[in-house]
Amino acid sequence: ATKREFEFSQDGKPKTFDCVVSCVFDQREQICGTAAVLHDITREKEISQMKNDFVSHVSHELKTPLASITAYSEMLADGEADDEQTRKEFYSVIQNQAQRLNRLIEDILNVSRIESGLIKVSKEPASLTMLIEEQLQMIKSYAEEKNIEVVGQKPIVFDQVSVDKDMISQVIVNLLSNAIKYTPAGGSVKIETEVDEIAHLARVSVTDTGVGIPEDEVEHVFDKFYRVGANKKQAKGTGLGLNLVKQIVEKVHNGRVFVTSKVDVGSTF
């Protein structure tokens, strides 16, 4: 039998098939025909391509901070920083890049843990207001630094939800930090909660007066490593934050994430 892989298009879509051709023998052991078995491996191919892309993207993302760390520590070792001020600058670059590396690895691990179903989810009753309040405290100084007003929510009566607290906190802080990150100084960020007790639904929205997302890119912002070209100069990032948000909300909590956005007006997640 010979085994071969080939591609052709079916209903206009390219498909990959694994094809095994064998000879069929009759009773006298004479070849009387051939049999071909086609096995559709399009999906397997796609998954393996996605894995390769992921690995090459991750290695690239890891290399950038690592290159800075190497360069700056070499300069320090070679005595290229001759005054205390310059040395401090170099140390701080190294620290920042190490932190970035750490965050990156955490995000990658979290995304893969959720995707592989290996993550331990511990849902418990929690107050949404409290979770949001905690995260607002976390990002307060970042907002002040950028002179952005952060408007918290009005207290709501019934705000109990059953969630994995750590994960939902991560969702909230990712959305808030994006809102601040992609809003020019002087703007504002608002977080609101609505609870529909009858339908057992809670909706949290984060609205900013930021740079917005072009219409044709909105659908991609939840993709792994996707960053909007026009917004890259606003801030550093890896494009994993929103993917994590989507996985936590949709895979772990059976919820939905949405975004509406207008360039130069702002976004709501």
Ligand SMILES: Nc1ncnc2c1ncn2[C@@H]1O[C@H](COP(=O)(O)OP(=O)(O)OP(=O)(O)O)[C@@H](O)[C@H]1O
């Ligand atoms: N509030 C927002 N306003 C405008 N653009 C946004 C907003 N939030 C996200 N984006 C765009 O979507 C992209 C993906 O967001 P995501 O949070 O996944 O990545 P990131 O912020 O670039 O990096 P990180 O992984 O550090 O969070 C961003 O790069 C940015 O271009």
Ligand SMILES: [Mg+2]
């Ligand atoms: Mg982000």
